[in-house]
């Protein structure tokens with residue numbers, strides 16, 4: 001397989017990410033992590049070196065799984081979580097196993113974003129949640145970062161509202177949380193009652 005910039009410079013991306021998440025985002029992720037039961041499993045999707053899960057790795061008895069395309073990024077991960085080399089569009093996991101899925105600064109690298117969302121729907125528990133942290137290209141800083149990223153990578157930045165619609169189309173309810181030039185899409189699977197409300201109209 002062709003080497004990516006992530007295979008070539010895993011250390012650099014680890015350092016960039018460490019400073020890219022604002023405090024408010026860490027707080028929001030922490031409250032999701034804190035709401036989990038002991039023994040739940042957290043997936044850090046396209047984790048690279050393990051950010052954002054590095055922020056929470058010592059929490060309770062939670063188990064963390066890091067998945068990334070790049071073995072070199074996974075090798076740089078500083079903690080002993082399960083590490084899986086894999087592609088977000090075709091995840092090597094059973095159905096309904098994860099209580100929380102984190103995905104930071106990676107969704108814009110996925111070339112088939114609808115398939116990724118369908119995979120998330122398949123592997124998340126019925127009461128699980130996801131937190132996907134992204135760059136908002138409607139902002140000046142976000143646009144500049146996306147242009148720089150474009151020089152080195154194939155990128156598919158998605159606007160917050162379009163992303164929310166994609167999540168709804170693939171069976172989630174989701175909200176957007178903005179942090180200046182970044183945002184998060186936070187969601188959970190639609191309950192059966194939301195998908196098929198008593199009046200028979202699908203939302």
Ligand SMILES: C[S@@+](CC[C@H](N)C(=O)[O-])C[C@H]1O[C@@H](n2cnc3c(N)ncnc32)[C@H](O)[C@@H]1O
Nearest residue numbers: 006017046047048051069070087088104106109
């Ligand atoms: C900018 S890094 C972000 C890593 C980490 N989440 C962070 O916040 O530092 C993007 C990561 O996505 C991974 N990646 C890109 N496309 C992928 C795919 N289709 N499936 C899994 N991982 C992918 C890359 O190998 C890289 O490690």
